[in-house]
Amino acid sequence: MDFSDKKVLVTGASRGIGKATAIAFAQKGAKIGINFRSNLNEAKKTLSELPGEGHHLFQKDISQKENCQTLIDEFISAYGSLDVLVNNAGISIFHDIDEVDFDHWTDAWENTFRTNLFAAANMCFCAAQAMMKSGGGRIVNVSSRGAFRGEPTKPAYGASKAALNAMSQSLAKKLAPHNIYVGAVAPGFTETEMAAITLTTKERENLLRESPFQRMAQPEEVAHAILFLASDGAEYSSGTIIDVNGASYLRS
Ligand SMILES: NC(=O)c1ccc[n+]([C@@H]2O[C@H](COP(=O)([O-])OP(=O)(O)OC[C@H]3O[C@@H](n4cnc5c(N)ncnc54)[C@H](OP(=O)(O)O)[C@@H]3O)[C@@H](O)[C@H]2O)c1
Structure with a gap:
């Protein structure tokens, strides 16, 4: 895959899957815009680790629509x-229905949807306007295995990712005539801060057993699927949702 001189914007790229994705694109020659919300030190560290030149930081909380x-x-x-x-x-916010009060519940739904779905939808809108002017582009949305198998302790998270998948597929149909190709990648548990924070030791052990690989995904493995969907030759894969979950959850 060659992304020489391609201009790539990765949201949430200060750490985790976003950081691995930014590095993978830069290794293939792309110029990267690293978006992040608050963690300037981590973002600067990521910037310093990108090979090549012409990369920039963009600190914006994209859950606020005007920032998109x-x-x-x-x-x-x-x-x-x-x-x-x-x-x-x-x-990803815990909000067990049998433990939290109503305010916690409503806050969790609103905050989760604002970042995981509305921000992505707003970014798609603004990016598509720019891509239509320049003759085309690629959009890859990072979803989750939880969209398919449920998230009992974080139902808003599962619902936001299911909606993200549906949005990706709708936009794949709508935008293909504009040479804009849209896909999604649905990781299972991936070795990042998000997974570290949301898992107890016991949960972690149980989850590792779910995959015949007996391990979590590495962020680089998720990045690999993202690059594929953005690559030349993947146009006809528009509308696809790629699972990267170590065969832990196989959907038909
Ligand atoms: N890790 C997993 O097990 C897993 C599994 C399935 C799907 N996913 C999905 O993969 C994606 C990345 O997950 P991750 O594990 O790499 O997460 P992470 O380590 O928690 O990193 C999250 C990144 O998103 C940024 N971010 C959060 N809210 C933002 C906002 N409102 N505006 C701009 N940036 C924002 C953070 O910026 P700051 O550092 O500045 O806060 C950070 O760069 C997420 O969509 C997640 O749902 C993860």
Whole structure:
């Protein structure tokens, strides 16, 4: 896969899957916009680890809709065009229905949807306007295995990712005539801060047993699938949702 001089924007790229994706694109010659919300030190560290030149940081909380348009505008000012958008930023909040109070429940749903779905939808809108002007592009949305098998302790998370899948498929149909190809990658548990924070030791042991690989995914393995969907030759895979879950959950 060659991304020489492609301009790629990765949301939530200060750490975890976003960081691995940014590095993987940069290794193939792309220029990367690293979006993140708050952790400037981590973002600067990621920037320093990218091979090649011409990469930039874009600190924006994309759960605020006005920041999505500003982010795309600033990216276009810096690079002239946008070839690939990876909607990776996401949050995961516990809200067990038999434990939390109503305020916790409603906050969890609102915050989860604002980041995992509405931000991605708004980024798709703003990116698509820029891509239509320049003749095309690629959008890859980072979903989750939880969209398919349920998330009993984080139902808003599972629902937001199921909606993200449906949005990806709808936009794949709508945008193909504009040479914009849209896909999604659905990881299982992946060795990042998000997984470290949300898992107890016992849960971790149980989860490792779910995959015949007896391990979590590495962020680089998720990045590999993201790059495939954004690569030349993957156009006809538009609308696809790629599972990266070590055969832990096989959907038909
Ligand atoms: N790890 C897993 O097991 C797993 C499994 C399935 C799917 N996923 C999905 O993969 C994606 C990445 O997960 P991860 O594990 O790499 O997460 P992570 O380690 O928690 O990193 C999250 C990244 O998203 C950024 N972010 C969060 N909210 C944001 C906002 N409102 N605006 C801009 N940036 C924001 C964070 O920025 P700051 O550092 O500045 O806060 C950080 O860079 C998520 O969509 C997640 O749902 C993860």
